[in-house]
Amino acid sequence: MPETAPFLRVLAGEPVWPPPLWMMRQAGRYLPEYRAIRAQAGSFLAFCYDPAMTVEATLQPIRRFGFDASIVFSDILVVPDALGQRVTFESGEGPRLTPITDGRGFDRLRETLDMAHLEPVFATIRRLKAELPAATPLIGFCGAPWTVASYMVAGRGTPDQAPARLLAYRDAGLFRRIVERLVASSIIYLRAQVEAGADALQIFDTWAGVLPTGEFERWCVEPVAAIVSGLRESHPATPIIVFARGAGPRLLELKDATGADAVGLDTATDPHWAARTLPEGTVTQGNLDPLALIAGGRALDAAVGRILAAFRHRPHIFNLGHGILPETPVAHVERLVELVRRG
Amino acid sequence: MPETAPFLRVLAGEPVWPPPLWMMRQAGRYLPEYRAIRAQAGSFLAFCYDPAMTVEATLQPIRRFGFDASIVFSDILVVPDALGQRVTFESGEGPRLTPITDGRGFDRLRETLDMAHLEPVFATIRRLKAELPAATPLIGFCGAPWTVASYMVAGRGTPDQAPARLLAYRDAGLFRRIVERLVASSIIYLRAQVEAGADALQIFDTWAGVLPTGEFERWCVEPVAAIVSGLRESHPATPIIVFARGAGPRLLELKDATGADAVGLDTATDPHWAARTLPEGTVTQGNLDPLALIAGGRALDAAVGRILAAFRHRPHIFNLGHGILPETPVAHVERLVELVRRG
Numbered sequence: 001m002p003e004t005a006p007f008l009r010v011l012a013g014e015p016v017w018p019p020p021l022w023m024m025r026q027a028g029r030y031l032p033e034y035r036a037i038r039a040q041a042g043s044f045l046a047f048c049y050d051p052a053m054t055v056e057a058t059l060q061p062i063r064r065f066g067f068d069a070s071i072v073f074s075d076i077l078v079v080p081d082a083l084g085q086r087v088t089f090e091s092g093e094g095p096r097l098t099p100i101t102d103g104r105g106f107d108r109l110r111e112t113l114d115m116a117h118l119e120p121v122f123a124t125i126r127r128l129k130a131e132l133p134a135a136t137p138l139i140g141f142c143g144a145p146w147t148v149a150s151y152m153v154a155g156r157g158t159p160d161q162a163p164a165r166l167l168a169y170r171d172a173g174l175f176r177r178i179v180e181r182l183v184a185s186s187i188i189y190l191r192a193q194v195e196a197g198a199d200a201l202q203i204f205d206t207w208a209g210v211l212p213t214g215e216f217e218r219w220c221v222e223p224v225a226a227i228v229s230g231l232r233e234s235h236p237a238t239p240i241i242v243f244a245r246g247a248g249p250r251l252l253e254l255k256d257a258t259g260a261d262a263v264g265l266d267t268a269t270d271p272h273w274a275a276r277t278l279p280e281g282t283v284t285q286g287n288l289d290p291l292a293l294i295a296g297g298r299a300l301d302a303a304v305g306r307i308l309a310a311f312r313h314r315p316h317i318f319n320l321g322h323g324i325l326p327e328t329p330v331a332h333v334e335r336l337v338e339l340v341r342r343g
Numbered sequence: 344m345p346e347t348a349p350f351l352r353v354l355a356g357e358p359v360w361p362p363p364l365w366m367m368r369q370a371g372r373y374l375p376e377y378r379a380i381r382a383q384a385g386s387f388l389a390f391c392y393d394p395a396m397t398v399e400a401t402l403q404p405i406r407r408f409g410f411d412a413s414i415v416f417s418d419i420l421v422v423p424d425a426l427g428q429r430v431t432f433e434s435g436e437g438p439r440l441t442p443i444t445d446g447r448g449f450d451r452l453r454e455t456l457d458m459a460h461l462e463p464v465f466a467t468i469r470r471l472k473a474e475l476p477a478a479t480p481l482i483g484f485c486g487a488p489w490t491v492a493s494y495m496v497a498g499r500g501t502p503d504q505a506p507a508r509l510l511a512y513r514d515a516g517l518f519r520r521i522v523e524r525l526v527a528s529s530i531i532y533l534r535a536q537v538e539a540g541a542d543a544l545q546i547f548d549t550w551a552g553v554l555p556t557g558e559f560e561r562w563c564v565e566p567v568a569a570i571v572s573g574l575r576e577s578h579p580a581t582p583i584i585v586f587a588r589g590a591g592p593r594l595l596e597l598k599d600a601t602g603a604d605a606v607g608l609d610t611a612t613d614p615h616w617a618a619r620t621l622p623e624g625t626v627t628q629g630n631l632d633p634l635a636l637i638a639g640g641r642a643l644d645a646a647v648g649r650i651l652a653a654f655r656h657r658p659h660i661f662n663l664g665h666g667i668l669p670e671t672p673v674a675h676v677e678r679l680v681e682l683v684r685r686g
Contacts, residue, residue: 159502162634169638209589212632212664213613214649246552248591249616270556273592289555291505295512306557321555 005137007069010315011200011239011261013281018343019308019316020068022139023333024243025323026061027073030330033060044089048075049120055127062136064330065337069137069200069317072128072193074121076143076204079185080152082117084110099155099163103174106181113185115192122196129197140198142189144205144244145182145223152178160210168219175219183223187230194235202241202264203227209246209266216250217257225258232259241285245322255282267321271310284311287321288336294325296332304339348480350412353658354543354582354604356624361686362651362659363411365482366676367586368666369404370416373673376403387432391418392463398470405479407673408680412480412543412660415471415536417464419486419547422528423495425460427453442498442506446517449524456528458535465539472540483541485532487548487587488525488566495521503553511562518562526566530573537578545584545607546570552589552609560596563587568601575602584628588665598625610664614653627654630664631679637668639675647682 006020028034037056041047048054057073077095081087085108088096100106128138142148150164151157153175168175190201208220228240243264247254255263255278265274265286274284292303307318318340324333349363371377380399384390391397400416420438424430428451431439443449471481485491493507494500496518511518533544551563571583586607590597598606598621608617608629617627635646650661661683667676 165632165634166638169635169642170640172642209611212610212630212635212646213615214646215632216611216613246589246611248611249620250613267555268552268559268589268591270559270593272556277592287555289508289558291508292512292555295509297513299512299515303555303557 005068005135005199007137007317008199008239010317011241011283013283013315015313015315017313018341019311019318021318021337021340022067022069022071023061023320023324026065026067026071027057028324029326030324030328030333031060031064032330033064045075045078045081045087048073048078051120051123051127054120054124055131058124058128059131062132065333067136069139070128070132071139071141071202072121072125072198074124074141076141076148077151078118078121079113079142079148079182079189082110082114083181083185084108084114085152094157095151097152097155100152100178101167106174106177109181111181113188115188118189118192122192125193125196125198137199138197139200139202139241140190140193140196141202141204142186142227144203144208144220144242145179145186145227146211146219147205147207148182149175149178149219150207161207165210165215168215179219179223183226183230186227190227190231191234194231194238198238200239200241201231202243203260205242205244205247207246208244209248213250216247217253220244220247221254221257224254224260228258228260243285249277252278255279262317264319265321269321271307275310275314281315283315283317285317285319287319290320290322290325290328293320293332293336294328296329296335300332300335301339304336308340308343348411348478348542350480350660351542351582353660354584354626356626356658358656358658360656361684362654362661364661364680364683365410365412365414366404366663366667369408369410369414370400371667372669373667373671373676374403374407375673376407388418388421388424388430391416391421394463394466394470397463397467398474401467401471402474405475408676410479412482413471413475414482414484414545415464415468415541417467417484419484419491420494421461421464422456422485422491422525422532425453425457426524426528427451427457428495437500438494440495440498443495443521444510449517449520452524454524456531458531461532461535465535468536468539468541480542481540482543482545482584483533483536483539484545484547485529485570487546487551487563487585488522488529488570489554489562490548490550491525492518492521492562493550504550508553508558511558522562522566526569526573529570533570533574534577537574537581541581543582543584544574545586546603548585548587548590550589551587552591556593559590559593563590564597564600567597567603571601571603586628592620595621598622605660607662608664612664614650618653618657624658626658626660628660628662630662633663633665633668633671636663636675636679637671639672639678643675643678644682647679651683651686
């Protein structure tokens with residue numbers, strides 16, 4: 001990977017303008033070519049474990065839009081799946097797992113990740129390194145322990161992940177064991193992604209925002225810091241982005257305490273507040289509202305303009321504030337690329 | 344109302360310790376005596392429009408716990424209901440309205456609130472003033488225009504109120520007309536509540552957190568500021584609390600731009616951040632996690648302790664960070680009262 005890729009230069013703290021651009025969930029259902037290959041596979045996880053499919057899905061948005069970074073097509077729930085808590089996705093219903101509600105549920109987990117089960121992810125990364133344009137870095141990722149644990153406890157997504165929050169209050173010892181298992185597993189999983197060829201890593205804490213103070217430190221900040229620290233020991237040159245949706249002003253603490261190279265900003269974060277408040281030189285990533293991308297027109301132009309203005313000539317990676325939605329018109333993504341390339 | 348009520352003294356900026364205490368949705372399903380009277384009525388809105396029921400529901404938590412403020416039992420959606428967009432509540436399903444998706448939908452609204460339709464709310468307030476303990480202030484309330492509009496557009500609650508956000512992007516002119524109708528209606532509605540006897544007002548912007556910058560200013564801050572300003576003109580002595588869930592660091596702007604007397608803090612707001620960052624003397628309210636109240640035990644004690652420590656000897660009103668949940672054990676509320684009274 002040439003060190004000159006704008007995405008990696010920004011992650012190293014260099015302001016590059018216009019900013020590099022990629023989109024969370026850039027490989028996905030808004031693309032007709034994705035829907036075409038997705039229709040060939042059975043379950044969503046079968047698709048995730050089929051390197052022919054995941055390589056093609058990862059490449060599609062790069063071919064079409066020439067984004068400045070690619071991200072391996074996978075899902076955060078492959079980790080519990082590889083810990084023996086089998087995951088299924090009902091069509092249009094989201095994930096389903098057998099909930100872990102007590103120590104016996106926890107004891108049914110594997111002590112360590114089944115790496116053979118995850119081999120298709122590593123195979124995907126190796127193949128992508130051969131097939132991606134030389135200048136396009138590849139991002140590996142995992143879910144943060146809190147977010148992954150919240151699905152493992154609830155057995156599904158819920159409006160505010162209350163089942164995991166309640167378990168963490170009622171039996172903090174058990175919840176800590178789940179989180180520690182995930183910290184250890186995530187370090188091993190991310191290391192293997194780097195070994196396979198990932199140039200950068202992102203940790204997704206989608207559900208961080210439902211945690212009050214105290215719980216946020218314990219279940220979001222500390223486990224993510226432990227993962228970053230584990231990666232630093234083995235792979236100090238690999239940059240790490242932390243995206244904690246709903247962190248609000250706690251972004252500051254998250255950045256400081258985890259030592260991540262960059263922080264993702266969610267849709268609700270005021271880019272001017274972030275530019276003003278985060279320490280000089282903090283690398284940021286975000287944060288266009290995916291609904292502005294669906295709406296297009298003047299609303300899109302204005303929203304993109306606000307973000308560009310806030311981060312002008314700072315080390316910023318342009319992205320959405322949350323994943324792109326299936327209803328997004330491809331023409332609006334083309335417009336986004338045009339606006340960001342103009343700077 | 345004696346000016347010496349701790350709740351009103353804090354709203355006037357005086358630090359009162361231990362802090363006054365009330366709970367959002369303190370009249371509700373976690374109370375057996377509420378479930379008993381609720382079972383007698385038909386629909387939820389019929390219950391809201393029956394002063395015998397709403398007076399009793401409002402008084403129940405005051406009798407049981409001696410809270411420092413009462414809040415009239417009602418619902419934020421009585422406003423669209425009184426604008427002719429009839430609201431129903433399916434059992435266990437939340438509200439249902441005929442969605443406003445275009446100008447014709449908007450044109451079917453009444454130009455002004457049907458005040459006769461809302462008369463039961465004002466009757467409830469008048470009766471409560473006679474029946475409440477002399478030292479217990481009564482809070483009137485309404486939903487903020489953004490939150491109410493988000494239900495009027497979607498016709499229901501959704502995980503992120505996307506239908507209203509999309510309409511606001513696609514047809515800002517139409518969305519502005521809805522919001523302006525709500526601003527004018529809310530001013531009239533709150534004024535009538537004060538005339539009937541409300542001692543303080545709270546404006547609930549439950550869905551503020553889904554709005555990105557720009558949209559937050561336009562649809563949350565400006566309309567709430569217009570309502571506060573309207574009330575200041577007619578009733579300058581009535582204190583106003585603004586609760587914008589998910590406002591994050593934008594609380595600062597909300598407080599400054601609206602001129603509200605106090606800001607409510609949601610569950611995710613770090614109390615230490617708020618105490619450190621909001622201007623000296625800012626009156627705050629909140630922000631115990633309702634799930635800590637369900638969990639009880641050491642988790643509850645620790646969570647209450649953190650909030651008391653952050654706001655010690657500042658003008659703070661102890662409350663939850665969101666409404667109390669139906670599964671909450673009454674004994675845990677008793678413990679909360681004991682902990683807060685101890686200071």
